[in-house]
Amino acid sequence: MKSSTSVRVRFAPSPTGYLHVGGARTALFNYLYACHKRGRFLLRIEDTDKKRSDPQLTKSIFDSLKWLGLSWDESPLYQSQRQQRHKDICRELLESGNAYRCFCKPEDLEKKRKSARTQGVDAKYNCNCYNLSKKKIQSNLQRNSPFTLRFRVPQGETKFYDMIHGCISVRHNEIEDFIIQRSDGSPVYQIAVITDDHDMGITHILRGDDHLSNTPKQILLYQALGWDLPEFGHVPLIFGPDKKRLSKRHGATSVETYRDQGILPEALINFLALLGWSPGNDREIMDMNTLIKLFSLDKISQKPAVFDFQKLEWMNSVYISDMNNGLLIEYLHKKLLELGWISISVNEDQTSYLNQILDLLKPRMKMLNDFIDQADYFFQNPDYYEEKAVQKYWSEPDTKNRMALLQKKLKQCSEWDKSSLEPFIRNAAEEINVGAGKLIHPLRLAITGRGASPGLFEVMALLGKDIVLARLKRAIRWLDDQIYAE
Ligand code: GLU
Numbered sequence: 001m002k003s004s005t006s007v008r009v010r011f012a013p014s015p016t017g018y019l020h021v022g023g024a025r026t027a028l029f030n031y032l033y034a035c036h037k038r039g040r041f042l043l044r045i046e047d048t049d050k051k052r053s054d055p056q057l058t059k060s061i062f063d064s065l066k067w068l069g070l071s072w073d074e075s076p077l078y079q080s081q082r083q084q085r086h087k088d089i090c091r092e093l094l095e096s097g098n099a100y101r102c103f104c105k106p107e108d109l110e111k112k113r114k115s116a117r118t119q120g121v122d123a124k125y126n127c128n129c130y131n132l133s134k135k136k137i138q139s140n141l142q143r144n145s146p147f148t149l150r151f152r153v154p155q156g157e158t159k160f161y162d163m164i165h166g167c168i169s170v171r172h173n174e175i176e177d178f179i180i181q182r183s184d185g186s187p188v189y190q191i192a193v194i195t196d197d198h199d200m201g202i203t204h205i206l207r208g209d210d211h212l213s214n215t216p217k218q219i220l221l222y223q224a225l226g227w228d229l230p231e232f233g234h235v236p237l238i239f240g241p242d243k244k245r246l247s248k249r250h251g252a253t254s255v256e257t258y259r260d261q262g263i264l265p266e267a268l269i270n271f272l273a274l275l276g277w278s279p280g281n282d283r284e285i286m287d288m289n290t291l292i293k294l295f296s297l298d299k300i301s302q303k304p305a306v307f308d309f310q311k312l313e314w315m316n317s318v319y320i321s322d323m324n325n326g327l328l329i330e331y332l333h334k335k336l337l338e339l340g341w342i343s344i345s346v347n348e349d350q351t352s353y354l355n356q357i358l359d360l361l362k363p364r365m366k367m368l369n370d371f372i373d374q375a376d377y378f379f380q381n382p383d384y385y386e387e388k389a390v391q392k393y394w395s396e397p398d399t400k401n402r403m404a405l406l407q408k409k410l411k412q413c414s415e416w417d418k419s420s421l422e423p424f425i426r427n428a429a430e431e432i433n434v435g436a437g438k439l440i441h442p443l444r445l446a447i448t449g450r451g452a453s454p455g456l457f458e459v460m461a462l463l464g465k466d467i468v469l470a471r472l473k474r475a476i477r478w479l480d481d482q483i484y485a486e
Pocket of ligand 1: 012046193211
């Protein structure tokens, strides 16, 4: 797929939850950028938080990425396996004087912060450990006093160019001497990220806006270590319709849930690509290859994107109606098997039957699962008649007689295809002097158990004469029972 040139990007999820659609969009933008530039798209599992990380979630993230078609290059890197390297980097920063030991007790620091806050002054970290004498440090170490390592933020200002937000500058007096290694010896997130990005040879860091505030600190670390800086680009967050950060309150947020609801991966990819990016015209339906061709960072919006579920549904329906039946059957296969609607090895007749059903239902499907909800009567007798439809179409006293008459007539019908059935039923309606609707709707209900379906004559043709007559007989019996019950 990709030849190795200079661009190397990465997606770095923390396996503390399923793949969120926001994460999937970040992964997609990285993937599109890598493919567009013929670079590499790498994966890093940020699993240093042992309590919150779960290998099952790592697996589900892999599965979701694969399902979306976002295949990665090289083996994924597990951050938890690199703690020694991260510690070595902290040591290097300490030895070069870019970091220092801070012996302050957390509770003392908290007290200082509180009193600063009550005095209304900046509540930044503030202690004198940055210039402890060598002697003092030695005596603290001899006493085994616990310490953290803090980065010595130099004076001045950090300016960088964000590929999405443009020039950003942060004055260093707004950045405290932040901790890089905790008193238990574990390096912090910033160290793990910069070290891994450096060692993985990452050239472009494309990630969520929520990491923008980490960037100046990370740049300071790169500089202190004498490493080349990657390019940074921060993608705006995804909002719900109420313009608040997308969360479970708004509905499903994980890729898995959308998959289970019957969204096609192709549709989700297309939808996610347009959350905050557009090719610069009104074009909306684009497959992966087109996205790769058109993708560029300068068309990513600086404003948060709104997740519009109805649009996703619409897009899914477009993909379903354009998709070839073979692929749709593949997607539906497991469910169809579970329901006993197909056998393990689908034979030619079954395939042709499924194809014809799909041709009828595709234009009516928004989600893949709509097939399951709508196609039952093609595989089994309706197990109930929709109550509303019964009231609407079967409440006239003549219904049963009309159905019985129709049954008699249909038995005589010799041509059982759509174009013969239609005039046949319309003629029957004329003969008994009722509008065609008086036969068509009750008949649909008898055959499908529903008030709505694809064109009745197509459905009848596909089900075949025997089944249609048997279902009419059942419906007449049911209507009889109702009369008896009254
Ligand atoms: N693990 C971080 C997250 O899930 C990503 C860190 C990064 O991209 O630099 O938000």
